[in-house]
Amino acid sequence: MNLPIVAYGHPVLRKVCDDITAEYPDLQKLIADMWETMYNSSGVGLAAPQINRAIRLFVVDTEQIVEGFDEEDKRTYPNEKPIKRVFINAHIVEETGEMWSYNEGCLSIPKVREDVSRKKHLKLRFMDENFVEHVEDFTGITARVIQHEYDHIDGKLFIDYMxxxxxxxxxxKLDDITNGKVRTDYRMLFVK
Known part of the structure; x- marks a missing residue:
């Protein structure tokens, strides 16, 4: 099911989300709905707060970013491999490396893009959709997308770095989004 994306200004976007268990109601359907919603919104990541759920869950698929690399991007990120993953109960172990800037946007804040500086390397502890625990290192664009989605489950938005x-x-512009005065190609849930 294609779910509405929560718009900037909704309180759920500022909540620090709760860990869940494998018994979370209809979890596999929720994950499937999140994938469908993300793809129908042309996103590369989607966090549960963006669909009005205050839980530590997000999905990421970086294929369209990596596949769209131009020659300069390929030189800058020569080892970048696309991922398609589910992250449950994610917690950052450490962020390391130099800060680097990249232009980010967010489905909850449509038509707004801004350069955001983040650390280049990320070590993350998380569960996959089968509740198998992982501790993995991510770098480059992949780390950035994960950091962006991780911020959502910690109640942060990319504009907080501005x-x-x-x-x-x-x-x-932000007030207009909150008040529903923005047009998107996807369904949105606005603050009433």
Whole structure:
């Protein structure tokens, strides 16, 4: 089922989400719905708060990013391999490496993109959809997408990394999103 994406301003986007167990109701259907919603929204990641669930769950598929690399990207990220993964109860073990900037956007904040600096390497502890525990290292674009989705389950948004002045200049655009004055090709759930 294609679910509506929660718009900026909804309180669920600011909640630190709860871990879940394998007994979470209809978990496999929820994961399938998240994949469908993400693909129908042309996203590369989707976190549960974005579909109005305050749980530590997100999905990531970086294939369209990696497949779309131009020659410069291929030189910059020569070992980048696309992933398609489910992350449950994720917790960062460590972030290392130099900070690097990349232009990010978010399905919950449509038509807004901004350069965000993040650490290059990420070590993450998480469960997959079968509740098998993993501790893995991620780098480059893959690490960035995971960090972005991870922020969602910790109640953060990519705009939180913007300087205060830039965020103030964007206030009207953010208010318009909160109030439903934005057009998207996907369904959205706005604050009433």
């Amino acid at each position: 300087p205060p002045l830039k965020k103030r200049l964007m206030k009207k």
